[in-house]
Amino acid sequence: MPCEKTQEPSNPNDGGENFAELDPTGRYGRYNDLLGSGAVKKVYRAFDLQEGIEVAWNQVKLRNFSEDYSVINRLHSEVKLLRTLKNANIIALYSVWRDEDSNHLNFITEVCTSGNLRDYLKKHRRVAVKAVKKWAKQVLEGLEYLHTHEPCVIHRDLNCSNIFVNGNTGQVKIGDLGLAAIVGKSHAAHSILGTPEYMAPELYEENYTEMVDIYSLGMCILEMVTREIPYSECDSVVKIYKKVINGVMPQSMSKVTDPEVKEFIGKCIALPRARPSASDLLKDPFFNEIAD
Structure with a gap:
């Protein structure tokens, strides 16, 4: 008899996993551990519950750039571009979404274990x-x-x-x-x-x-x-x-x-x-x- 599929918890505190937040689909969970930060974005350690692998959760606070449309457009361009690129020596992009409530642009990418x-x-x-x-x-x-x-x-x-x-x-x-x-x-x-x-x-x-x-x-x-x-x-x-x-x-x-x-x-x-x-x-x- 096939196993019954269960819906991933929408609440980050449910399910026993200590996530700071989940993506809208419940597939990716973000931890509070920072992998890196720059002028435009912060990168957090995250987990892909479906594949059982660690990933990088890139988060941009769009309100920091509300007056600078060139930066926001550039970020959207990066994400759009990354989604089309498939190569062993280019960081892969898995998912992207905009969180309207917090005004964040989030995107999930491949993570490299040893940093830059x-x-x-x-x-x-x-x-x-x-x-x-x-x-x-x-x-x-x-x-x-x-x-x-x-x-x-x-x-x-x-x-x-x-x-x-x-x-x-x-x-x-x-x-x-x-x-x-x-x-x-x-x-x-x-x-x-x-x-x-x-x-x-x-x-x-x-x-x-x-x-x-x-x-x-x-x-x-x-x-x-x-x-x-x-x-x-x-x-x-x-x-x-x-x-x-x-x-x-x-x-x-x-x-x-x-x-x-x-x-x-x-x-x-x-x-x-x-x-x-x-x-x-x-x-x-x-x-x-x-x-x-």
């Missing part, structure tokens, strides 16, 4: 070049998916704080697509957005393509091998900007002792026309020792 790559590197300070290559290759696979997507998607804010890690498997995934641009057949975008230390010079000129993500990857690899945020010697965005547009390398480049790594970073941060695509870089000899 920047924090992960702080915990594990001795990492071989082979591990860096494995991470870089996976990020490139995610970028190749975005850049060859129809329409083309430029991330525009790739850095080690929005690359996420499953430390038990070594898998990394690109997240935080809130600044991503869908550029279509022209592959050209025209707004200045991103994290200054990782922004390609052409981004400041407001005329760029998906190659800005390749530049950012180069800066991410630089951070992976030196444990330093690029241009940390600069104490203002203006100073970073001046160095970037004048082609002055971050001081941390002098700390890269492996010539192969330095050469690969150089390819990533070359002038736009000389910068290889994600597909080209995946064929680079730099990854010869890394199995598919």
Whole structure:
């Protein structure tokens, strides 16, 4: 005789589970534990009762941005975009809804067990070049998916704080697509957005393509091998900007002792026309020792 289905409790305090709240369907329960927080959203640990897996509950207080429609529109764009993307190296989105009573935008995403790559590197300070290559290759696979997507998607804010890690498997995934641009057949975008230390010079000129993500990857690899945020010697965005547009390398480049790594970073941060695509870089000899 088949088991009778039971309705999940709508009250967070019912059912013995210590949830702060449940989603409207009763499938996802949010705990009070914060996984991270930023300028726009808080991310809580949560649980998918149907699948029996931990997930991330992203919560945005829309009232904080009631006068700034550009932020609200950007958040809606991120969610809409994420729902269309299916790739092993892109954070997956499972559900989204707006809570009218609390004026929150909530969305449930995949969670990576070890947080972001920047924090992960702080915990594990001795990492071989082979591990860096494995991470870089996976990020490139995610970028190749975005850049060859129809329409083309430029991330525009790739850095080690929005690359996420499953430390038990070594898998990394690109997240935080809130600044991503869908550029279509022209592959050209025209707004200045991103994290200054990782922004390609052409981004400041407001005329760029998906190659800005390749530049950012180069800066991410630089951070992976030196444990330093690029241009940390600069104490203002203006100073970073001046160095970037004048082609002055971050001081941390002098700390890269492996010539192969330095050469690969150089390819990533070359002038736009000389910068290889994600597909080209995946064929680079730099990854010869890394199995598919």
